[in-house]
Amino acid sequence: MSHTLSRKAAIVGIGATEFSKDSGRSEMQLACEAVKAALDDAGLNGSAIDGMASFSMDNNWENEILRQVGGKALKFFSRTEFGGGAACGPFVHAATAIASGLCETVVIYRALNERSGLRFGSGQMMNNSPLDPNIINFSHYFPYGFMTPAAWIAFSARRYMHEYGATSEDFGRVAVAMRDFAATNPNAFFYERPITLEEHQASRMIADPLRLYDCCQESDGAVAFVVTSMERAKDLANTPAVIASARQSIVKESRMMTPFYGETLSGIPEFDACAGEVYAMAGLSPNDINVACLYDHFSPWVLPQLEAFGFCDRGEAKDFVKDGHINRGGKLPVNPHGGQLGEAYIHGMNGIAEAVRQIRGTSVNQVENVDHVLITAGAGVPTGAAILERG
Amino acid sequence: MSDSSAADILNKIKPLMHKRVGPYNSWNPVSRTQIWQWCSAMGDHNPLYLDDQYRAEHSEFAADKAVAPPAMMQMWSMRDVNGHDGPGSTTDNLFEILDALEQEGYAGIMAVSYDQTFHRYLEEGDRAHHYSTIINVSDLKTTGIGKGFFVTQLAEFMDQNDELFAEARITYFKYQVPKKPAGASKPSAPGKINRIHPVENHDHAHFWQGLRDGKLLIQKCDDCGELRHPPQPMCEHCQSLRWSTIESKGKGTVYTYTVMHYPEIPPFDYPNAIVLVDLEEGVRIVSQLIGTKPDDIKVGMSVEMKLTEVQEDMTLPLFHAADPSTTEKP
Ligand SMILES: [Zn+2]
Numbered sequence: 001m002s003h004t005l006s007r008k009a010a011i012v013g014i015g016a017t018e019f020s021k022d023s024g025r026s027e028m029q030l031a032c033e034a035v036k037a038a039l040d041d042a043g044l045n046g047s048a049i050d051g052m053a054s055f056s057m058d059n060n061w062e063n064e065i066l067r068q069v070g071g072k073a074l075k076f077f078s079r080t081e082f083g084g085g086a087a088c089g090p091f092v093h094a095a096t097a098i099a100s101g102l103c104e105t106v107v108i109y110r111a112l113n114e115r116s117g118l119r120f121g122s123g124q125m126m127n128n129s130p131l132d133p134n135i136i137n138f139s140h141y142f143p144y145g146f147m148t149p150a151a152w153i154a155f156s157a158r159r160y161m162h163e164y165g166a167t168s169e170d171f172g173r174v175a176v177a178m179r180d181f182a183a184t185n186p187n188a189f190f191y192e193r194p195i196t197l198e199e200h201q202a203s204r205m206i207a208d209p210l211r212l213y214d215c216c217q218e219s220d221g222a223v224a225f226v227v228t229s230m231e232r233a234k235d236l237a238n239t240p241a242v243i244a245s246a247r248q249s250i251v252k253e254s255r256m257m258t259p260f261y262g263e264t265l266s267g268i269p270e271f272d273a274c275a276g277e278v279y280a281m282a283g284l285s286p287n288d289i290n291v292a293c294l295y296d297h298f299s300p301w302v303l304p305q306l307e308a309f310g311f312c313d314r315g316e317a318k319d320f321v322k323d324g325h326i327n328r329g330g331k332l333p334v335n336p337h338g339g340q341l342g343e344a345y346i347h348g349m350n351g352i353a354e355a356v357r358q359i360r361g362t363s364v365n366q367v368e369n370v371d372h373v374l375i376t377a378g379a380g381v382p383t384g385a386a387i388l389e390r391g
Numbered sequence: 392m393s394d395s396s397a398a399d400i401l402n403k404i405k406p407l408m409h410k411r412v413g414p415y416n417s418w419n420p421v422s423r424t425q426i427w428q429w430c431s432a433m434g435d436h437n438p439l440y441l442d443d444q445y446r447a448e449h450s451e452f453a454a455d456k457a458v459a460p461p462a463m464m465q466m467w468s469m470r471d472v473n474g475h476d477g478p479g480s481t482t483d484n485l486f487e488i489l490d491a492l493e494q495e496g497y498a499g500i501m502a503v504s505y506d507q508t509f510h511r512y513l514e515e516g517d518r519a520h521h522y523s524t525i526i527n528v529s530d531l532k533t534t535g536i537g538k539g540f541f542v543t544q545l546a547e548f549m550d551q552n553d554e555l556f557a558e559a560r561i562t563y564f565k566y567q568v569p570k571k572p573a574g575a576s577k578p579s580a581p582g583k584i585n586r587i588h589p590v591e592n593h594d595h596a597h598f599w600q601g602l603r604d605g606k607l608l609i610q611k612c613d614d615c616g617e618l619r620h621p622p623q624p625m626c627e628h629c630q631s632l633r634w635s636t637i638e639s640k641g642k643g644t645v646y647t648y649t650v651m652h653y654p655e656i657p658p659f660d661y662p663n664a665i666v667l668v669d670l671e672e673g674v675r676i677v678s679q680l681i682g683t684k685p686d687d688i689k690v691g692m693s694v695e696m697k698l699t700e701v702q703e704d705m706t707l708p709l710f711h712a713a714d715p716s717t718t719e720k721p
Contacts, residue, residue, distance in 0.1 A: 130592060136595065140589065140676075141677055143701075144677065144678055155667055162690045208649055208652070
């Protein structure tokens with residue numbers, strides 16, 4: 001099967017607000033600021049936009065943003081469901097729309113006051129409509145108090161420990177690596193605040209086996225991107241981050257945060273199902289990946305992602321991490337911005353912005369000679385993955 | 392029971408909506424002792440609240456003032472044990488709409504959700520009061536427990552400067568109790584935080600009704616015989632829409648588990664052990680594990696269900712260790 005979306009579009013602009021615990025302004029303002037910054041970064045006016053893509057969960061409408069950033073008209077707009085699992089979908093949609101000739105320049109955005117507004121970790125994330133599929137799904141958990149993302153992910157983490165002999169320290173090493181990168185990233189929450197493995201082990205239990213430092217920080221902020229055709233990208237100043245491959249992934253075992261009924265809970269079947277094609281579409285293999293920006297809302301789920309994408313064998317990610325391969329200077333630095341554990345939780349979009357910086361060579365924690373970066377969207381939900389390539 | 396139509400009832404109660412009732416004043420200012428009592432009862436050891444040195448070094452809060460945990464928001468302006476509101480409180484009836492619905496025959500009440508938003512921390516010495524407004528009454532809805540109206544109350548919690556520090560939206564379902572089963576209990580008190588009630592729609596109602604009838608029901612395909620849980624309308628093996636249920640014996644083993652420590656969500660006791668159980672019948676189910684010390688919970692341990700009325704309107708299949716030696720002695 002030939003893939004018409006491969007290498008037909010590139011990310012040419014990135015923009016973000018500061019990441020904070022209280023932005024002090026509306027999500028709409030955050031979205032407009034980030035989109036304007038991404039347009040400025042690309043060297044384009046709002047009038048260049050003819051498409052938009054975002055998360056179903058984003059509260060900001062396309063028409064409102066378009067008008068404010070100086071846009072005129074859209075030919076294409078799309079949303080992707082499933083919380084942070086939506087982080088790659090908008091890039092799949094944008095590349096597809098551009099490759100098909102439907103439109104030429106797509107803005108992708110995600111803005112959230114997740115810390116100062118509605119906090120996902122509080123157990124109070126839902127409305128009360130009996131028609132909401134979230135509520136129907138969570139109805140089999142909420143009556144028991146089983147109502148936080150950390151607790152849902154703990155089911156998988158415990159199972160991963162049981163099957164592969166991993167320990168809380170193995171999860172801790174992921175957190176320590178993320179905090180080490182964040183410590184030298186002035187935009188990170190945890191700038192100049194690295195942690196040791198001992199501090200991780202001493203941090204309080206949130207949902208056993210997840211400790212405080214295994215959990216990302218709820219954040220306010222926005223990130224936006226400009227994706228355009230290869231033809232237009234050639235005329236722009238930035239090194240294009242070419243979308244070499246991008247795919248969404250749902251499998252029959254997929255559930256919203258609660259994938260408890262499949263064969264195994266120690267892996268991430270959505271990534272197992274899509275990894276091969278993500279590489280094949282790009283004509284690449286795991287050896288070609290220089291940096292990975294993996295969805296790290298909770299540290300335990302970085303491990304099965306390393307396995308699904310072929311960086312190590314099943315059950316061996318704990319050794320891969322222990323050997324320092326994901327660290328600064330390792331053979332596969334993971335989340336050099338500090339990840340969601342260290343920088344901020346903007347539903348994975350800040351990780352994709354880091355992937356673009358690594359391709360351009362402009363990250364504060366720049367890895368040498370980066371040609372390809374793997375990016376993943378949320379784990380434990382319907383999701384997606386992509387590979388960006390230096391154009 | 393009156394036979395007014397739903398439209399008549401709504402016409403009668405709609406004018407009572409959007410009436411902001413209050414203030415409900417506090418008996419006492421925010422105090423260190425009360426914060427300490429709450430934290431020690433809840434096992435919440437967040438140093439921000441009571442550790443002065445921690446606050447000085449790691450926060451922007453004053454070193455010498457204890458900080459109140461957000462979950463205490465509604466306690467400061469709560470009525471006392473005798474049911475009296477703080478001095479200067481309104482005497483208006485907040486529950487006018489609920490009383491009116493009661494008179495129309497909608498006597499059942501169930502808290503279906505409690506959404507809170509927290510704007511700022513209260514510190515020692517702050518003084519709270521709150522206002523309440525009924526902000527929405529739904530059209531007549533039919534649910535698994537009967538016909539009724541969803542009523543949403545907004546509680547605005549203010550400090551001594553009349554600035555909002557927290558708000559809560561509480562939705563009740565005010566319903567016609569279909570028929571009183573033997574020993575049926577009184578409706579829950581408004582304002583009390585209950586467990587969130589599940590959606591009992593066309594696909595799921597049989598499961599929850601089964602629990603109230605004393606049975607843990609597993610869906611079974613009438614065509615290929617496959618069992619499934621959680622419920623869904625179509626058999627994923629043969630696409631049949633025909634199904635019935637079998638009663639589970641409630642025995643199984645723990646496939647995985649977690650022990651929840653934080654945040655402490657009312658009304659649950661912490662730590663809260665949650666298990667994913669492989670039932671002998673061959674399906675998995677999520678529940679709480681009761682009575683086992685967290686350190687004694689193991690993947691693979693045998694567990695047994697005990698149907699438990701956890702609150703006046705809810706029966707759940709809670710699990711216990713099958714081997715009593717791992718059960719915590721009281
Ligand atoms: Zn069947």
